[in-house]
Amino acid sequence: xxRLTKVNKYYQVGTHSLHVLRDVDFEVADGEFVAIMGASGSxxxxxxxxxxxxxxxxxxxxxxxxxxIKNLSESKGAxxxxxxxxxxxxxxxxxxxxxxxxxxxLPLYYQGVTRRKRxxxxxxxxxxxxxxxxxxxxxxxxxxxxxxxxxxxxALIGKPRLILADEPTGALDSETSKQIMDLLSEINRSGIxxxxxxxxxxxAARTQRTIRLRDGKVVGAHEASASxxxxxxxx
Amino acid sequence: MFDLDxxxxxxxxxxxxxxxxxxxxxxxxWGILMLMAMLGFGxxxxxxxxxxxxGMATNLLFCWGxxxxxxxxxxPPGRRVQFNTDDIELLRRLPSIEWLAPRLQLGxxxxxxxxxxxxxxxTFTVMADYPELRHIISxxxxxxxxxxxxxxxxxxxxxxxGRGVYDQLFEPGENPxxxxxxxxxxxxxxxxxxxxxxxxxxxxxxxxTLFVPxxxxxxxxxxxxxxxxxxxxxxxxxxxxxxxxxxKETLKRHHRIAPWDDLAIGSFNMFVMFGxxxxxxxxxxxxxxxxxxATLLAGVIGVSNIMLITVKERTKxxxxxxxxxxxxxxxxxxxxxxxxxxTTIAGLLGVAAGVGLLAAAEAVFSxxxxxxxxxxxxxxxxxxxAMGILVAxxxxxxxxxxxxxxxxxxxEALRAE
Numbered sequence: 001x002x003r004l005t006k007v008n009k010y011y012q013v014g015t016h017s018l019h020v021l022r023d024v025d026f027e028v029a030d031g032e033f034v035a036i037m038g039a040s041g042s043x044x045x046x047x048x049x050x051x052x053x054x055x056x057x058x059x060x061x062x063x064x065x066x067x068x069i070k071n072l073s074e075s076k077g078a079x080x081x082x083x084x085x086x087x088x089x090x091x092x093x094x095x096x097x098x099x100x101x102x103x104x105x106l107p108l109y110y111q112g113v114t115r116r117k118r119x120x121x122x123x124x125x126x127x128x129x130x131x132x133x134x135x136x137x138x139x140x141x142x143x144x145x146x147x148x149x150x151x152x153x154x155a156l157i158g159k160p161r162l163i164l165a166d167e168p169t170g171a172l173d174s175e176t177s178k179q180i181m182d183l184l185s186e187i188n189r190s191g192i193x194x195x196x197x198x199x200x201x202x203x204a205a206r207t208q209r210t211i212r213l214r215d216g217k218v219v220g221a222h223e224a225s226a227s228x229x230x231x232x233x234x235x
Numbered sequence: 236m237f238d239l240d241x242x243x244x245x246x247x248x249x250x251x252x253x254x255x256x257x258x259x260x261x262x263x264x265w266g267i268l269m270l271m272a273m274l275g276f277g278x279x280x281x282x283x284x285x286x287x288x289x290g291m292a293t294n295l296l297f298c299w300g301x302x303x304x305x306x307x308x309x310x311p312p313g314r315r316v317q318f319n320t321d322d323i324e325l326l327r328r329l330p331s332i333e334w335l336a337p338r339l340q341l342g343x344x345x346x347x348x349x350x351x352x353x354x355x356x357x358t359f360t361v362m363a364d365y366p367e368l369r370h371i372i373s374x375x376x377x378x379x380x381x382x383x384x385x386x387x388x389x390x391x392x393x394x395x396x397g398r399g400v401y402d403q404l405f406e407p408g409e410n411p412x413x414x415x416x417x418x419x420x421x422x423x424x425x426x427x428x429x430x431x432x433x434x435x436x437x438x439x440x441x442x443x444t445l446f447v448p449x450x451x452x453x454x455x456x457x458x459x460x461x462x463x464x465x466x467x468x469x470x471x472x473x474x475x476x477x478x479x480x481x482x483k484e485t486l487k488r489h490h491r492i493a494p495w496d497d498l499a500i501g502s503f504n505m506f507v508m509f510g511x512x513x514x515x516x517x518x519x520x521x522x523x524x525x526x527x528x529a530t531l532l533a534g535v536i537g538v539s540n541i542m543l544i545t546v547k548e549r550t551k552x553x554x555x556x557x558x559x560x561x562x563x564x565x566x567x568x569x570x571x572x573x574x575x576x577x578t579t580i581a582g583l584l585g586v587a588a589g590v591g592l593l594a595a596a597e598a599v600f601s602x603x604x605x606x607x608x609x610x611x612x613x614x615x616x617x618x619x620x621a622m623g624i625l626v627a628x629x630x631x632x633x634x635x636x637x638x639x640x641x642x643x644x645x646x647e648a649l650r651a652e
Contacts, residue, residue: 054558054645074641075562082560089649093555097247110560158560 001162001193002051003027007060009046009216020046021057022216028195030161033188035204036197038213045166047213048197052085052164053077065161082110086155086192088184090167092147094139100126100150101135107158125153129183145176152183156192163187165196169203181206245573252545259541260581262534263628267582267621270527271589275611277519279600282609284512287435288505292371292468294333294475295505298482299464300490307493316490316499318462325485326465331473332482334370339363339463341419341452350445351417352404359400360444361418363452363463371466372433372441379412379427386426386448392455394418395427399442416445421455423447434604475506528624535578535628542574542636546643553640554648563641570640574633575626582625586618 009021020043028034038044049055050062053069062069064084072080081087086107094103101122108118126132129149139147148168155163165184169177181203188194196207204210212219249256300316323337341348341361348361369381377398386393394416396404405411415422423445431441452458467482469475483500486492492499546553553566590613597610 049646052558054649075564078557078560078562081558087558093551093558093649095552095555097251106556107559110556110562110565154559 001028001030001032001065003061003063004050005061005063007050007057007062009043009050009055009057011046020216021050023060024213024216024218026211026218028193031188031191031193033185033194033206033208034196035207035210036195036213037199037201037204037210039199042213043216044197044213048164048166048195051162051195052087053081078110082107082158084161086158086160086163088148088151088155088163088165088168090170092139092144092151092171094147094150094154096139099136099138100131100142103139103150104153104157106154111158122153122157125157126150128156129153143176144172145179148172148176148180149183152180152187156187161193163192163194165194167198167200168196169198169200174202177203241569241572244569245576248545248549248573249577255541255545256577259534259538260577260584262537263531263578263581263625264534264585264588266527266531266534267585267625268589268592269530270524270621271586271613271618272592273523273527274520274617275589275593275596275613276608277516277523278611278613279596279608280519281516282612283600283607284516284609286604286609287433287437287607288509288512293505293509294469294471295371296467296469296475296479296482297464297503297505298467298479298486299501300486301499301501303492303496303499305493305496305499307496308491310491316492318465318486318490320460320462322462322465322486322489325489326467326482329478329481329485331470331478333468333470334367336365336368336371336466337449337462337464338365338368338466339449339452339458339461341456341458343463348419350400350404352414355404357400357403359397360440361452362444362446363449363458364446365449368446368466371468374429374431374441377428377430378410379425381427381429382446382448387450390450390454391448392421392423392451393426393448394423395429395446396425397442397444398428398430399439400445401428418445418447419456423451469506475504479504479507531624531628534581535632538574538578538629539632539635542570542633543639545573546570546636546640549640550643550648553643554645557643557645558649566643567637567641570637571630571633574636575629578625578629578632582622582629586621586625589613590618 004024004026007021007024008019010017011020012018024047036044036047046055050057053064053072056071064080067080069080095106098106101119104125105118105122108121113121123132123135126135129152131146131149131153134142134146134150139150142150163184168184169180172180184194184196185206194207196203198204300318303310303312303314303316306312318337320337323335326332326335339362340346341363347358350357350359350361364382365387366382366384374381379395381395382393385391396411396416401411404416405414411425411428414425416425429441431438433441453460465482469478479502483502484494486500487494487496490499553561556566593611593613600606600608600610
């Protein structure tokens, strides 16, 4: 599915550069459900941005499917994001003046799908996350859990092969978090690769594998969540 | 491709900041309204002046005698210059004169005469004229005709009266043609009733004037061979200023006036006057465009500014859109469209208000033929140009915010909380 080989990333802070990712090297297979954990400042957000083609890297290689993602033009990057990747954010990032249905339909708008068609498809995806009746509500009228479901429906509508979730439960209470993770697991079971960035061990425990980052380096990939220390802490 | 969603997007953004949208739109609205008001005002002055000059040839030259100020050829200064019928022959030899009309006012310049008809009397201007005058000052005839060649040849006692004369001496509806009016004790048969095309003071004067054949006045009132002044027009394509010089030179030579004595012969050159008017109108028009355009530009800068702020506020939204697959082009086009829509709608309202304003001005000034301002004439082309400027201005206003929006990096946008 995706493979990172010796990826390095620097940030220019004032006069000196900060080495944020150091020789990051890992692989995610098709259909996996993987967590990326690390303390804040460990580089996990940067890694997610690179994985999501929202940011470029300085050296190494990032391969998504059969494509090397490197120095893409903005429009090419946009096209890949649109086609291959679905994003789920901690703060949902729904457009406040659009209804749930319109928010879900947005990626199809950028694919040039006609309005009627994309609204029909968006309706199906809202159904899938259990919010069919909320189609005409704006985000301000919804709870955090509902908003995140809308965001997930939006991430799914483009039929991505990869879902990138950045702290998807960070703004939710534990009960809602559990429901959102159930939803992500279900999506994963349908064959979509899911990558979750989190600092919450409970969330990581729900995945199949955890990649740990410390100071921009991968510190040992665990094959099974059973051996995940977070699991023990959660149960 | 027409996509309702695009319009909904634009509408939603503009609506989410009503006050700001309104104020920005008002800037553009005001700008275009001012532009049109300025152009309309300029046009009103122009049409007002044209209305005043209507009925007069624009290549017209008047020439009259004054007093010499220089001693010349053995003659002392302070001598009164009196044109005579010999001058007519001399001037007719000048090739660039189109029409020559020697004129003489009974009793002298600005003196009125008592004219009577049956029991009524009035004081009017009496002019002795040649038929050529009608090529220089145009009249319309409510009845009859102007003086003709036979009148001149036979020194007939006929008269053409102005509308004001008719109103004062005749009963309403009475046919004046064939009636006899008494001018200073001599009876003249009325052969024509004129209606002037000029307005204002000149129109007033025309209406209260009686025209008799030049030769008749000479014999009937013993005016000798005097000529009061000359009215003449230059042939099309000739230099009216040069003609004025030639006419004066001819007259000076004949009347033994020093060639450098500029005060001996007075003149009024309509062509030069008209040229000055034309320059004035041109300057007025340029000023209108510059001032109006500057006001419009201020409005456009306002739009650009607001769009820039809007884009900054929407950093996150733009980031989200980019993450979902929006290309930089689609972002640029989104912001540009908002800008163009805003300026165009506001501008169209301004154009509509401007058209209304000008229509009102037209109604007012048309009803007041004596006012120095005439009905403004704003052509469709001017309106079209204004619209073109608006759309271009909208695009211009959108460029900077749009490129800024396109340069937003999704990560930075999504990080912004």
